[in-house]
Amino acid sequence: MARKHWGKTAGIGIALSLLVTGLLGCSDDDRLRSNVALESINGGEAIQSDVFSLGKDIEDPRDDFVPEDEISVVFRNTPLDPALTPEPNMPFGDVVITKYLVQFDVPDADLASFGGGMYVKIPSGETAESFVTAVPALYKMQPPLVQLIQGGGVGEITGMAYFTFWGHEVQTGDEFTIKTSLVCNFADFSDE
Numbered sequence: 001m002a003r004k005h006w007g008k009t010a011g012i013g014i015a016l017s018l019l020v021t022g023l024l025g026c027s028d029d030d031r032l033r034s035n036v037a038l039e040s041i042n043g044g045e046a047i048q049s050d051v052f053s054l055g056k057d058i059e060d061p062r063d064d065f066v067p068e069d070e071i072s073v074v075f076r077n078t079p080l081d082p083a084l085t086p087e088p089n090m091p092f093g094d095v096v097i098t099k100y101l102v103q104f105d106v107p108d109a110d111l112a113s114f115g116g117g118m119y120v121k122i123p124s125g126e127t128a129e130s131f132v133t134a135v136p137a138l139y140k141m142q143p144p145l146v147q148l149i150q151g152g153g154v155g156e157i158t159g160m161a162y163f164t165f166w167g168h169e170v171q172t173g174d175e176f177t178i179k180t181s182l183v184c185n186f187a188d189f190s191d192e
Helices: 002-025 137-141 145-151
Strands: 034-041 047-050 069-079 095-105 114-122 127-135 156-169 175-187
Touching (some): 047 069, 047 127, 069 114, 069 156, 114 127, 127 137, 145 156
Antiparallel strands (some): 034 069, 069 127, 095 156
16 A cells, blocks of 8 residues: 555656646746847947948059948847756747847938848857848938048038847747947048
């Protein structure tokens, strides 16, 4: 008889521990299980947006061009609950950044918002770097930025670039948004 009692007690104990473990990993409050943050954007520096490049041969105008500005973004994924330390590629561990949007506030310029898709997977407890277009070349061909080419108009225009990134937790699908901004200096730096 003692054997049956011990087996029943062990079975109840295992069932209870599985229930408690399952409850710790589950949540009905729609909260993310990760704190996803932007650790760095453009190395913490303002965007220095060159409106014109003389190319490799400064004497030959055939290789001159209007450059696009691409900047680095570094994301960090930290578990919210210090009691749970999910391993990469395990439940509640990974997040993915899927798209971004840039909006501008530049004096006397009417620069439309733009963005695009991206795929940056950030394992739990780690960082991941990606690159995004901050200022498309076409925007530098619009007034007043086009007047900066080869010293025309004022020497520099300073504005703001506002970034929004969207993503989700891989295992749960829970969505999140990250917002930040950077000063953006527009000038013909190649002529300085």
